[in-house]
Amino acid sequence: MKKTGKKYVEASKLVDRSKLYSTTEAVELVKKTSTTKFDSTVEIAINLNIDTKKADQQMRGSIVLPHGIGKTKKICVLAKGAHAEEAKKAGADFVGEQDLIDKMANENWFDFDVIVATPEMMPSLGKIGKILGPKGLMPNPKTGTVTTNVAQTVEDIKKGMIEYRADSYGIIHTSVGKVSFDSKKLEENIEYLMNTIIKAKPTTVKGNYITSIVISSTMGPGIKIDKNSFDK
Secondary structure, three states: OOOHHHHHHHOOOEEEEEEEEHHHHHHHHHHOOOOOOOOEEEEEEEEOOOOOOOOHHOOOOEEOOOOOOOOOEEEEEEEOOOHHHHHHHHHHEEEEHHHHHHHHHOOOOOOEEEEEOOOOHHHHHHHOOOHHHHHHHOOOOOOOOOOOOOHHHEEEEEEEEEEEEEOOEEEEEEEEEEOOOOOOHHHHHHHHHHHHHHHHOOOOOOOOEEEEEEEEEOOOOOOEEEEOOOOO
């Protein structure tokens, strides 16, 4: 369904579809073209020239943005003993082991945004992988959510750690903050993410690595950013 609401149409008139904007210009535009009454999320779509069918070109990871994303995530930690105590002290919202896994499986309980698990919990958690996978909740070592450093991971997520992953088309979709953020903070979040992606370029990728970068607010029009705006 196309976005053809009056506010969207008016906001779209402010964007030159043929232009590649600097990060500064794009951030200013994303603020001007926000059409919601609530504080919209600023989203980014990075199109990469990668073949995700190749193991060495599967882009996935997690980073803590300099200024967070304007949202505090609820964290469920699956751990035993000392690791469980560390998680509680670090501010995890829910801490448990098999009891919480059973609650997810039997009661369809998912009152949280992310799961952090120690390696010893993964065999039990893997049994409900078919439930967690489609929800994007399955912990993964590549994103730092399977770890023995539970306290640090909880603290990082609370600070605004985001996960990024290229889909089957080689596109990374993630958020970089809120429209209400100071423009400079939004710019720095975008630049930090982009420089992380650039540094993670697979050695087997030939030719142009980044084909397009687009930011938008929730329900707002897309704004293209010049890929040459970032460090190489």
